[in-house]
Amino acid sequence: MHQKLMVERTPDGVSGYGVVRISCFFQKSMWCEGFTIVGSPREHAVKLWPHDYHKFCDTIEEYQKEMKNLASRLMGLMLGSLGVTEENVKWVEPKGELEERGAALQLNSYPPCPDPERAMGMAAHTDSTILNILHQSNTNGLQVFRGDDTGWITLQPHQEPS
Template sequence: MEKMVSSWCNTLKSIPQDYVFPEDTRPGDQIVPILKNCPMIDLEKAVSGDRNDVIRQVLQASQDFGFFKVINHGVGEDLIKDTIGMVKEFFNMTNEDKASLYSLDSYKSCRMYTSSFKYDRESIHQWRDVLIHFCHPLDELVDTWPNNPFKYRDVVGKFSVEVRNLSLRILEMIREGLELKPGYFRDELTGVQLMTLNHYPPCPDPSLTLGIPKHSDRNIITILYQDNVCGFQVLKDGQWVGVEPFANAFVVNIGQQLKIISNGKLESVEHRVVTNSKEPRYTIASFIIPHGDTIIEPEKTLVEKDNCHPLYQPFQYKDFVRALEEEHLCEIDATHGSV
């Protein structure tokens, strides 16, 4: 637990060297503008209004931005408030109360770690603490979750089910928009749900470090809830721009697997998380993930309809993840001259 950023950052006046990112990847002192035309989609209109228009908006945002915000999404305001409250309560418990959850074993279905899941192999650490656990099927996994705070399992369990349902609703709109066969995103492509609860403590020099470095999500789709503190940034037209929190809205990221399945029609946005020096930031990210043995490839009907060649070769999802992790670690080590 002594490795957790929150355990030692309060007494710091400068950043430890192993948290300082290379000059070309750190945020620096440059002021990042807020994205003014961030796509905001009202999902209620898919039920009470023109569903085809909402589907068009989802596809357009997925193509042009690789992400979008959704409002009136069906996840209750009180449930969202209670869940983010549980996240804050959890991370503000004593280290003694959280110690049993800390682990570097990536095979554990529920654990705490700091920086990334490869802390012991990375040269540069990220300014965040994480609780991570699998969520689906809930009844088989919830007993591995924290039982403190009291009601954590009940509140976060309800939230995870609602967010999974939201993910599947959005994927169904994407399926309709791409004219894929009914049930396309069931079973193997969406069988795994993983949730990360993130705590980004205040940082004495946010210009030098990152909560999460630049990446695009490697899964199918991600549903992110950020509380009321800015920190999420996307790369748009070669420039970093901030995505402001909006009350009760979720950010939806298109994952790399959707980009591949659509043969490049849909984009997967590159994004990062920056820190701040004044207040802690808390977020909840829900990832819909294929089973490891699932074969991922461009959908043949899309390739045939567009009369083009597939841009990607078929692969097993677990091989994709393994290759990406190895590449990521090599990139980090290379910046410190250890490769």
């Protein structure tokens, strides 16, 4: 816990360790904690590993770069499929506004909960970004919304062939 507090998110900050800020708006506690990185991870990494933070920073920065490229491609494809012209979506291209504004890398952890009746992992449908790229696990939870009478549909994790 001491290490987590060394990189605790400030009350007015975005990056760092902490719990979901919207949890106070729900009856059940959100049993989730996370580490948010916006921009360079160096500010927090140097506090955790003063003499050996370079490998962590290099890895995170490479991952962020690849995810931004993927996000740009996906956004361009999605908006293009809706009939939005390339000229109108220049902001999602590499070196466009999307790149300048940055993106958040959210590393969540869901530790075992001693009283699951009084808590939930994460509140449903609370993502606040235009695009989320998730690392798949074998746990259900991802839902998509259908505009017809179907409403929210739970997606099953894709099982890799053995």
